[in-house]
Amino acid sequence: xxxxxxxxxxxxxxxxxxxxxxxxxxxxxxxxxxxxxxxxxxxxxxxxxxxxxxxxxxxxxxxxxxxxxxxxxxxxxxxxxxxxxxxxxxxxxxxxxxxxxxxxxxxxxxxxxxxxxxxxxxxxxxxxxxxxxxxxxxxxxxxxxxxxxxxxxxxxx
Numbered sequence: 001x002x003x004x005x006x007x008x009x010x011x012x013x014x015x016x017x018x019x020x021x022x023x024x025x026x027x028x029x030x031x032x033x034x035x036x037x038x039x040x041x042x043x044x045x046x047x048x049x050x051x052x053x054x055x056x057x058x059x060x061x062x063x064x065x066x067x068x069x070x071x072x073x074x075x076x077x078x079x080x081x082x083x084x085x086x087x088x089x090x091x092x093x094x095x096x097x098x099x100x101x102x103x104x105x106x107x108x109x110x111x112x113x114x115x116x117x118x119x120x121x122x123x124x125x126x127x128x129x130x131x132x133x134x135x136x137x138x139x140x141x142x143x144x145x146x147x148x149x150x151x152x153x154x155x156x157x
Contacts, residue, residue, distance in 0.1 A: 125139040
């Protein structure tokens, strides 16, 4: 059975970075897989005493997580053990970027977590490179790997 859902993940453990491409409607197994990947990278960052970077590219029309999964992520975020976690979310929706900003005001992130929402992958990759150090070309390569299974994956219209 085919469903119009895709969550692609790519890692560079040496660089301590995870890139995810997300599209469609996600089911519980998708969320579990993403949160497990985040947890694994965070554990590695803690053991290696290195900052980690998470970069999520959300395709146009992707459904937002429901309240259960937003709470799960908020809990996970509170318990990050890496010295610092840089989280970038890419969405072309100005409304969604505003919602994410408002959510950070309502539920402030821990002091060792820094988040940003950007309209383009290039802006988010530059932000991560400046803060965490992973070069933009590495992030682009990871996005290519993460999005590969998605035929027609596109951030824009």
